[in-house]
Amino acid sequence: MNPFAPSLHRSVSALGEENLITAIRRWLGPVSPKAPFGIGDDCAVLPGSRGRQLITVDPVIFGEHFDATVPPGAVGAKLLKRNLSDLAAMGGRPQAAVVALALDPRTSTRWLEGFYRGLARVARRYHVPVVGGDIAQSKHALVASLTLLGQATGPRVVTRTGARMGDWIYVTGRLGGSLPSSHHWKFTPRLAEGAWLARRREVRAMMDVSDGLAKDLHALTPTGATPAISAAALPCRRGADVRAALTDGEDYELVFAVSAGADRDALARAWRRRFPRTRLSGIGRFVQAGRLPAEALNLDDYRGFEHLR
Amino acid sequence: MNPFAPSLHRSVSALGEENLITAIRRWLGPVSPKAPFGIGDDCAVLPGSRGRQLITVDPVIFGEHFDATVPPGAVGAKLLKRNLSDLAAMGGRPQAAVVALALDPRTSTRWLEGFYRGLARVARRYHVPVVGGDIAQSKHALVASLTLLGQATGPRVVTRTGARMGDWIYVTGRLGGSLPSSHHWKFTPRLAEGAWLARRREVRAMMDVSDGLAKDLHALTPTGATPAISAAALPCRRGADVRAALTDGEDYELVFAVSAGADRDALARAWRRRFPRTRLSGIGRFVQAGRLPAEALNLDDYRGFEHLR
Numbered sequence A, B: 001m002n003p004f005a006p007s008l009h010r011s012v013s014a015l016g017e018e019n020l021i022t023a024i025r026r027w028l029g030p031v032s033p034k035a036p037f038g039i040g041d042d043c044a045v046l047p048g049s050r051g052r053q054l055i056t057v058d059p060v061i062f063g064e065h066f067d068a069t070v071p072p073g074a075v076g077a078k079l080l081k082r083n084l085s086d087l088a089a090m091g092g093r094p095q096a097a098v099v100a101l102a103l104d105p106r107t108s109t110r111w112l113e114g115f116y117r118g119l120a121r122v123a124r125r126y127h128v129p130v131v132g133g134d135i136a137q138s139k140h141a142l143v144a145s146l147t148l149l150g151q152a153t154g155p156r157v158v159t160r161t162g163a164r165m166g167d168w169i170y171v172t173g174r175l176g177g178s179l180p181s182s183h184h185w186k187f188t189p190r191l192a193e194g195a196w197l198a199r200r201r202e203v204r205a206m207m208d209v210s211d212g213l214a215k216d217l218h219a220l221t222p223t224g225a226t227p228a229i230s231a232a233a234l235p236c237r238r239g240a241d242v243r244a245a246l247t248d249g250e251d252y253e254l255v256f257a258v259s260a261g262a263d264r265d266a267l268a269r270a271w272r273r274r275f276p277r278t279r280l281s282g283i284g285r286f287v288q289a290g291r292l293p294a295e296a297l298n299l300d301d302y303r304g305f306e307h308l309r
Helices: A017-031 A074-089 A109-125 A191-198 A212-221 A242-248 A266-276 B017-031 B072-088 B109-125 B191-198 B214-222 B242-247 B264-274
Strands: A053-061 A092-103 A130-137 A142-152 A168-172 A203-209 A223-228 A255-257 A279-286 B053-061 B092-103 B130-137 B141-150 B169-171 B201-210 B225-229 B255-260 B280-288
Touching: A017 A053, A017 B109, A017 B130, A053 A074, A053 A092, A053 A242, A053 B092, A053 B130, A053 B141, A074 A092, A074 A142, A074 A203, A092 A191, A092 A255, A092 B053, A092 B141, A109 A130, A130 B017, A130 B053, A142 A279, A142 B053, A142 B092, A142 B141, A168 A212, A191 A203, A191 A255, A203 A212, A203 B201, A212 A242, A212 A255, A223 B169, A223 B255, A255 B242, A266 A279, A279 B255, B053 B072, B072 B092, B072 B109, B072 B191, B092 B109, B092 B191, B109 B130, B169 B214, B191 B201, B201 B214, B214 B225, B214 B255
Parallel strands: A092 A130, B092 B130
Antiparallel strands: A053 A142, A092 A142, A168 A255, A168 A279, A203 A255, A223 A279, B053 B141, B092 B141, B169 B255, B169 B280, B201 B255, B225 B280
């Protein structure tokens, strides 16, 4: 059977990413455990690890996540940092990585050297042994997938579920304009911030922003609620407007929910002491669905990054 | 920088797989631990696991590991079984898997359903939860990489190093003709056999045969030795000759070294009791390099599968 559909309407592109993931879970059936022990969070919590071991996988693909303008070292660095960002989102620290390469036999040795040296720089900085990998041929392609194992840093890992009606919504750093500013490969994964937040009891749910806040926030939103975000509070990157901040993607920042009754001033003060150089923004809260205040953004008007176009 | 070299002699194809792996370890530098804790064995032993947790990654790629003649369910099954074979080679049992897909947006939904249902069948049979994954777009490609975590089943894992001069060489099942016989996707990973062998003290080193015995045996051969293999003892698959058995690859059988002083009759009897339907063949032994008996095969005349052509 030919894996490529004769017409687009029978393809994964027509199905779309979200429906495809739902379908995959159905096809897998009983071997697909519920999140956080299966598909659906930034990392999966491994069975038999007493909730303490995490795993995630993310690729970089030529023509998708980088092109010839990005230095090879930045591509290797980005590959590991993307995965570190997923680990940060659950409050984990890295344990080990493996890299699977599928590459055209014409791939330049010099390019590959740059790629691995860039990867190694980040691996040294965050203490990630690269323990294995695989190299295989794939004509006209260059795909590098990295699987990252990690461990909880504190007494718990933070998942995407747990936010409640009325909770405040916070985001680290700035959003939007990732591509023109080269932030998409220059970013710093928020490992220290994620580990710190996982120890704060008022933080109820967390994830990283990779496909644009407007799209990603759905996963954090409790049933029956809608996020009421203030445009004025959005920390837009220089040159990025509200639409860019909500939809560009590749921000690699953390978005998290803080319980309604928390001492928000104490949180802000503690944050500034610990992370004086990283911005923290309260951008809104979860309100009853259908009761969006007039001044709040309607996120349905914004769409995040769609992986299968 | 363009990742594809303007001329082939600066490409990974010209460098070749073995030199490339050596180069990668050099580029990674201190973040690349020594095997079995790093690159170089069937699986890597994870740091901080007291030698008990294993990780491996292997892909299936359209045009390389399968084509339109292989049913999609068999492709999904093969992806997991290839990795289970690596785990078997160290005496491990599976713990969890993640799957990274890079696919052309034209990929057929029906094909993908078959792929995942085939993967799920094998996952159910061997109790492997599929805990996560990633889907990304890659034009004109279809690459599925599976990372498998496993655990030691007994008191030790068996690595590729440990064979000594004079040790006997054994192989499970039959070799050669994997492609014409469809063995390359119909095979059964030798998990039970690998776990059993890891508990036998006379088994000193083990690996799986995936690139052809002639190539793979190098990794098992102790320094200063050469494998003296008897053509008559080679368990050729029906329709496969000695050359096919030595070079075809994709056998997914186990090859292992048994200490020179072992009671080989006792081993053979115990094997037949436990695995009456799986052939076990003593095919030769490790002798002094340069002292190959006249009747032994010269493996330098045979080449196994080269991944970057």
